[in-house]
Amino acid sequence: MTTPYVLGPSKADWDALESELTVDPITFEIVRHKLEAINEEQGIALKAVSSSPVVTEASDFGNGLYLPDGQLVTMGPEIVFMSGSLPTVIQSVIADCHENPGIGAGDMFAVNDPYKGAMHPPDLCLVAPIHHEGELIAWAGVAAHQVDVGGMAVGSLSAKAREKQQEGMMLPPIKLIEGGVLREDVWRLILNMTRQPQMVGLDLKGFVASNVIARRRLLELVDRYGVETVKLVMRELLRYSERRFRERLLELPDGEFRSQGFIDHDGHANRVYRTDVRLSKRGDTLTFDFSDSSPQAPGFINCTAAGLIGGVFGGLAPLLVRDIPWNHGILNAIEIVAPIGLVCNAEAPAPTSSATISEAWMVVNTVVHVVSKLTALSDANRAHSQAVTHGTFHSLHLGERNQHGEPWGTHLMEAQLGGGGASFGADGLDQSGGFPSIRPKIPNVETNEIHGPLLYLYRSYFPDSGGDGAHRGGRAAGIAVTPYEVERLRCVFITQGIESPVSLGLFGGYPGATNRHSIVRGSRVMELLAAGDLKLDDESPLERLDREQLGGAEERPPAKTEEFEARPGDVLEYRWAGGGGYGDPLRRVAADVERDVGSDFLSRARAESAYGVVVGDRVATERLREHIRAERLARAAAPREARRGEPGAPLTRLGLSLVVSEIAGGLQLECDCGHVFGPATVCWKLAAARHPVDLDSLPLVVHADLQLVEYLCPACGTLHAVELEERGSDPLLDVELTSSRDFRGRSGGPR
Numbered sequence: 234m235t236t237p238y239v240l241g242p243s244k245a246d247w248d249a250l251e252s253e254l255t256v257d258p259i260t261f262e263i264v265r266h267k268l269e270a271i272n273e274e275q276g277i278a279l280k281a282v283s284s285s286p287v288v289t290e291a292s293d294f295g296n297g298l299y300l301p302d303g304q305l306v307t308m309g310p311e312i313v314f315m316s317g318s319l320p321t322v323i324q325s326v327i328a329d330c331h332e333n334p335g336i337g338a339g340d341m342f343a344v345n346d347p348y349k350g351a352m353h354p355p356d357l358c359l360v361a362p363i364h365h366e367g368e369l370i371a372w373a374g375v376a377a378h379q380v381d382v383g384g385m386a387v388g389s390l391s392a393k394a395r396e397k398q399q400e401g402m403m404l405p406p407i408k409l410i411e412g413g414v415l416r417e418d419v420w421r422l423i424l425n426m427t428r429q430p431q432m433v434g435l436d437l438k439g440f441v442a443s444n445v446i447a448r449r450r451l452l453e454l455v456d457r458y459g460v461e462t463v464k465l466v467m468r469e470l471l472r473y474s475e476r477r478f479r480e481r482l483l484e485l486p487d488g489e490f491r492s493q494g495f496i497d498h499d500g501h502a503n504r505v506y507r508t509d510v511r512l513s514k515r516g517d518t519l520t521f522d523f524s525d526s527s528p529q530a531p532g533f534i535n536c537t538a539a540g541l542i543g544g545v546f547g548g549l550a551p552l553l554v555r556d557i558p559w560n561h562g563i564l565n566a567i568e569i570v571a572p573i574g575l576v577c578n579a580e581a582p583a584p585t586s587s588a589t590i591s592e593a594w595m596v597v598n599t600v601v602h603v604v605s606k607l608t609a610l611s612d613a614n615r616a617h618s619q620a621v622t623h624g625t626f627h628s629l630h631l632g633e634r635n636q637h638g639e640p641w642g643t644h645l646m647e648a649q650l651g652g653g654g655a656s657f658g659a660d661g662l663d664q665s666g667g668f669p670s671i672r673p674k675i676p677n678v679e680t681n682e683i684h685g686p687l688l689y690l691y692r693s694y695f696p697d698s699g700g701d702g703a704h705r706g707g708r709a710a711g712i713a714v715t716p717y718e719v720e721r722l723r724c725v726f727i728t729q730g731i732e733s734p735v736s737l738g739l740f741g742g743y744p745g746a747t748n749r750h751s752i753v754r755g756s757r758v759m760e761l762l763a764a765g766d767l768k769l770d771d772e773s774p775l776e777r778l779d780r781e782q783l784g785g786a787e788e789r790p791p792a793k794t795e796e797f798e799a800r801p802g803d804v805l806e807y808r809w810a811g812g813g814g815y816g817d818p819l820r821r822v823a824a825d826v827e828r829d830v831g832s833d834f835l836s837r838a839r840a841e842s843a844y845g846v847v848v849g850d851r852v853a854t855e856r857l858r859e860h861i862r863a864e865r866l867a868r869a870a871a872p873r874e875a876r877r878g879e880p881g882a883p884l885t886r887l888g889l890s891l892v893v894s895e896i897a898g899g900l901q902l903e904c905d906c907g908h909v910f911g912p913a914t915v916c917w918k919l920a921a922a923r924h925p926v927d928l929d930s931l932p933l934v935v936h937a938d939l940q941l942v943e944y945l946c947p948a949c950g951t952l953h954a955v956e957l958e959e960r961g962s963d964p965l966l967d968v969e970l971t972s973s974r975d976f977r978g979r980s981g982g983p984r
Contacts, residue, residue, distance in 0.1 A: 239538045239578060240545075241568030243518045250476040256465050264458060264466040265307075265558070268298055271450045272309040275443040279375060282439035285432045286684055287378050290676035291646035294377035296443055298451065298467075299323055299360075301369045304561035306467045313559070313669040314352055314589060315376040317546035318539040320561065322350030322358045323372050326406040338364040339413035341444055343423065343437075345382060345404045347397075347537040348581045353588040354400050355379045355389045359409065359437070361444035363451055365460050371467065373447030375440050379433050380642045381632065383426040384586065386796040387723040388630025388644055392500035393795055394533050394584040401586075402426035410441065428632060429642045474562030478554060479517035482566065485611050486885075486975030487514050491967045492603040494595045494624070495957060496576075497733040497936050498792040500532030500587070505733065505938045506576050507959065508595045512603045521545055521600065523571040523578070532793070533587040534729075535579035538571075540593035545569055547669030548600030552608060552617050587727055587793070590626035595729070597668055598624045601654070602737055606968055609740070609888045610976075615657050618888070620706060620742050620813030622661065622668045623651025624735030627728040627748050627809035631799075636686045636718035643685055645712070647692065649673045652699050652707030652745050652812030654736065657888070660825075661707035661812030663694060686719040690758065690767065690778065695746065695808060697774035697836050698932055701843040702742030702814020703821045703889055708834060709746045711808030713778060715758050715801075722799045726750050730810050731792040732936040734957055738813040740888030741820075741952035743843075744941070745811025746774065746932035748792070753778075753804040756785035772836065774932045778806060811932075816889040817952040818843045819858050823851065842930055862950030865943070869922035872947055876911035876920045884976040887968060890951050891917075895973045902968070908948035914971060918954065918964035922947040926955065 236242070254261055275296040280289050287293045295315025297308035303323035308316035326342045329349075336342075341361040345351045351358055360374040384401025385391040391400045402423065409419050423437065424430040455463050490512040495505050509525035529535045536544070545567065550559050557563070571578040576592050579585060598621045609618035625648075632642030653665025666673020678689045690713040700706035716722045729735060734744035761767040761782065768779045780787060783804065790797075799805055826846040829835040840846045845858035880903055881894030892903045893913060900913035910917035926941040928934070935941055935957075944954040944964070956965065 236570055237572040239569040239571050240542055240564060243566055243568050245479055245517050245566070250472060250479065254469055256462060256469060260458065260462065261466055261469060264454065264463060265470055267454055268307045271298060271447055272296060272307050274450060275373070275375060275447050276309045276311060278442040278446045279377065279439040282435055282442050284435045285380055286676045286680060287380060287644050287646060288436060288439070290674060290680055291649065292672060292674045293646065294375065295319070296375040298447060299372040299374060300467060301371065303327065303372065304471060306470060306560055308559055310671040313547040313550060313671065314543040314593065315356060318350055318352050318543040319358060319360065319374040319376060321539040321542065323360050323374060325349040326360055329406045330408065334408050336362050336369070337412060339410065340408055341410035341441065342406050343404050343409040344406050345402060347539060347585045347588060349405050350539045351376070352540050352543060352593060353585050354384070354403055355382050355586065356589065357382065359440035359444060361448060363448045365452060365455055370460060370464055371451060373444045375443045377436055378644065379427065379436060380644055381428040381433070383428070386725050387428065387632035387642060388725050390586045390628065390630060390725055390727045391533055391584065392725070392727065392793045394586060395531055396582040397584055398582060400533065400584055429640055431640070470558060471560050471562040474558045474560050475565045477557045478563050479566050481553060482514065482517045482519065484613055485514055485607055486970065487516065487972060488607065489513055489969035490603045490606045491965055492599045492606070493965060494599045494735060494737065495733045495939060496534055496591055496595055496729045497731060499530040499534050500793045503732070503791055505936050506530055506534065508577060508592065508599050510599045510603050512607060514607055518566055518568060520568040520570065523575060526575045526577050529574055529576050529579040529583045533584040534591035535576050535583045535585050536588035536592040536596070537585060538578050540588045541569060541571060541577050541596055544593040544596030545600050548597040549604055551668065552601065552604050555617065590628050590727060591729055594625060598735060598737065601668060602739065605739055609657065610885055610893065612885065617656070618739070619656035620654035620661070620700060620739040620815045621735070621737045622654040622665050622812050623709070623745065623810040624737065625728050625730045625748060625810055626667060627750070627807055629805065629807060630725040631685070631722050633721060633723045634719065641685050643681070645681065646675050647710070647712050648809045649675045650710035651809045652709050652736065654812040655700065655702050655704035655706050655742060655815035657815065660704045661699060663707045665707050665812065686717050686722070687714045688717045689714055690804065691769055693777055695774050696772060696833055697839045698746035698811035700736060700738045700743040700745040700811060700814030701818040702738055703816030703818065704814065705821070705829070706736060706745045706812030706814045709808055709811035711777070711806065713804055713806040715804050716799050720800065723796055724799050724805065725796050726790055726794040726807065728792050732934045733939060734933055734935065734941065736810045736813040737957060738955050739815050740891065741817040741954060742814030743818070743955050744813050744933065744957070747934050748809050749775065750790065750807035752788045752790065752799070753783055753785045753806070754788065755802050756783045756804050758783060758802060758804055771833070778804070819845050819861060820889060823854050865924065865945055865950045866922060866947065869924035869943070869945055872920045872922060874919040876909060878909040878911065880907045880909060884973060891953055893970065893976065900970050900973055904946040904949060904951055904953070906946060906949040906951065908946050914969055916964055916966040918944045921945055921953065
C-alpha cells in the first residue's frame with residue numbers, strides 16, 4: 234500500500250547539502266537580508282492601504298518570496314500559517330493557469346479556495362510571478378483574512394454549511410491583474426460577493442501594492458547583483474536552512490512520540506473530533522503521521538492539505554527552527570502523512586470556513602505538544618520544550634451597519650491575548666499571541682470603538698486561568714462588549730475548547746482554563762454605564778460582570794453558533810484559554826506561588842488546593858504538600874501493570890521528573906524518586922497510578938465523551954502527566970525509545 238504522503242517522502246542529499254556555497258558568503262548574507270527587507274516592505278505597503286483593523290491593527294496576514302516552482306524562500310514576520318500555505322497556492326496557479334490563461338509578466342492571480350491552497354475561504358491570496366527579460370525568476374505572494382467573503386453568516390464562518398459551496402466566494406486560481414492592468418470584471422465579481430466591499434477592496438489594493446513592491450525591489454536587486462547571483466542566493470538559502478535543520482535533528486534522539494487534541498462541536502452537533510499525531514524521528518528526518526485522526530466532519534471545522542502543512546510548519550518552526558531562516562528547506566526535511574478524508578486533510582466538498590481556528594489550529598497544538606516531548610530529551614533543546622499556548626482562537630464576528638448607516642463588519646482579534654504555554658524553565662506569558670504569530674498584535678480598545686458601533690465594558694485577565702504546573706501557564710483574558718447607537722448587530726461566536734481543554738499541559742502540568750462565552754439579553758448595561766455604577770469583579774476566574782446587577786437573561790451558546798442578533802442592552806462576553814502548565818504543580822517554588830498570589834495571578838484558595846502553598850507559612854506548606862501527595866495516592870487506582878526493576882544508569886531527563894536510564898536490556902523510564910515504570914518501548918502509564926480529575930474546583934469543562942486523567946508515581950505521588958482522553962480508550966503510548974546511543978553523542982557524521 235502506498236504511503237499517503239501530503240508532504241514528502243524526504244531523503245537528504247548530504248553531498249549536495251555539504252558542498253561549498255556557490256556565491257561568496259558576504260554576497261550571500263547581503264542578498265539574503267535584502268530579501269527579508271523586501272518581505273518587511275511588503276507588509277508595510279499592505280497595512281498602509283488597508284482599512285481593516287484585522288490587517289492594520291492585528292497583522293492577520295502573511296507574505297513571502299518564492300522560487301519559480303513555488304518553494305518558500307523568505308517570509309514576512311506575521312502569520313506562519315499563511316506564508317507556509319502560499320506554496321500550495323502558487324503550485325495550483327501553475328497547474329491550472331500555465332496553458333490558459335497563461336502566466337505572464339505583470340500578472341497577478343487571486344485564490345481563496347482551500348482546495349487550491351488557501352487556509353480557509355476568508356483568507357484571500359494574491360500571488361504574482363516576477364519575470365526578468367522574459368524569464369520567470371520568482372513569485373511574490375500575500376494573503377490576509379477578510380472581514381467577509383459572503384456565505385451563510387456574517388464574517389463568512391458558516392457554522393451550518395455542509396459543503397464548500399455554502400461558504401461564500403470560492404475562487405480557484407483566477408487572473409486579477411493581466412500585464413499590469415486590473416481586470417475590472419474579476420474585480421467586480423469579487424466585491425459583489427462580500428458584505429464589506431469597501432474594506433475588501435482596500436485589502437485587495439493593498440495586496441497589489443505589496444506584490445508590486447516585491448517585484449520592484451527584487452528586480453532592483455537583480456540590477457545590482459545580477460540575475461544569476463540572486464537566483465543562486467535564493468536556492469542556496471533553502472540549502473543552508475535544510476542543512477542546518479537536518480544537523481539539528483541529528484542532535485536529537487531517535488524515537489516515536491504521540492499526542493492528541495480534541496475539537497468540540499462541528500457546527501451541527503456537539504461531537505468530538507480527534508487530531509492524532511505520531512512523530513517519528515529517524516536520523517535527519519521528521520515524520521508527522523495523522524492517520525489516526527477522526528474522519529472529516531460534516532461541518533466547517535475541517536482543514537485541507539494546505540492547512541495541514543501550514544499547521545505543521547507553524548507548530549514546528551518556533552520550537553526547532555528558531556535560529557534558522559524559515560523557508561522551504563525546512564519542509565524538505567519533513568514528511569507529513571494523512572490519508573485524504575480526515576478532519577485534517579478533508580476531501581471536497583467538505584466545508585472548511587473555520588479551518589484556521591479549528592483543525593489547522595489543532596494541528597499546531599498537537600505538533601507543539603509532540604515536538605516538545607522530543608526536545609525534552611535533549612540537553613541542547615530541552616529549554617524549548619513547552620506546553621500548549623492558548624490552544625484556540627476565540628472568534629467573535631460582528632456585522633451589519635454602523636452608527637452612520639454604512640455597511641460595517643469586523644472580526645475582533647483580542648484572542649491573541651491568550652495565555653502562553655509554560656516551558657521547561659519558565660512560566661507561560663500573559664498576552665503571548667497565537668503560536669503561529671511571529672509578531673502578535675491586537676487593536677486598541679479605542680480603535681475598535683472608533684471603527685464600529687461597539688462599547689467595551691472591559692478587557693481583562695482572569696486569575697487562576699493559567700494551567701497549574703511547576704511552571705504555570707499564562708493567564709487567560711477576555712472582553713465584554715455591547716452594541717452602541719445601532720438597532721442591531723449580526724454576530725457569530727466560533728471557537729473550540731468550550732468543553733474540551735485545548736491548552737494542554739506537559740509532564741504533569743494541567744491544561745489552561747477552557748473557553749467560555751455568553752450573551753446577556755436585555756440587560757441594564759446602558760443605565761449602569763450612564764450612572765457610572767457598572768461593577769466589575771477582579772477576583773473571579775469565570776466572570777467579570779455582576780450578573781445580578783446586570784440583570785437580563787443569560788444564554789450560554791455552544792462552541793459554534795449560528796448567526797444571531799445582538800441589540801441595544803445585550804452584552805456579549807467571552808474569555809479564551811489560558812496556557813498549559815509544565816511539570817507537577819507541587820514542584821513549583823513556594824516563593825513563586827506567593828508572588829503569584831500577591832500579583833493576583835492566583836487566588837489563595839488555588840495556591841493551597843493546586844500548589845499546596847499556605848502563604849506566609851513555610852512549615853504549613855510542607856505539611857500540606859505531603860498531605861496532597863498522600864491524598865493523590867489514596868484516591869488513585871493502582872497501576873494496571875506492576876513492573877519491577879532496579880534503577881538504571883541515568884542518561885537524560887524527560888521533562889522535569891521522568892528519567893531515562895540504561896539497563897542491560899536497553900532503556901527504561903523511571904521517576905526521579907527511583908520507581909521504575911519499565912522499558913522505554915512500552916506505555917509507562919500502565920505502570921502508573923491513575924485518577925480521573927475532579928473538575929469541580931477548576932475553570933475547566935470536559936465533554937461527556939472525554940475525561941481528564943492524572944498519571945502518578947505510585948511510590949512518591951509525583952504527577953507525571955495530565956492527559957485528555959476519550960472515555961474507554963487505553964492510555965497513549967506517547968514516548969517510545971530504543972537506542973542508548975542517541976544519549977551518548979553521535980559519531981559526528983551526518984550519515
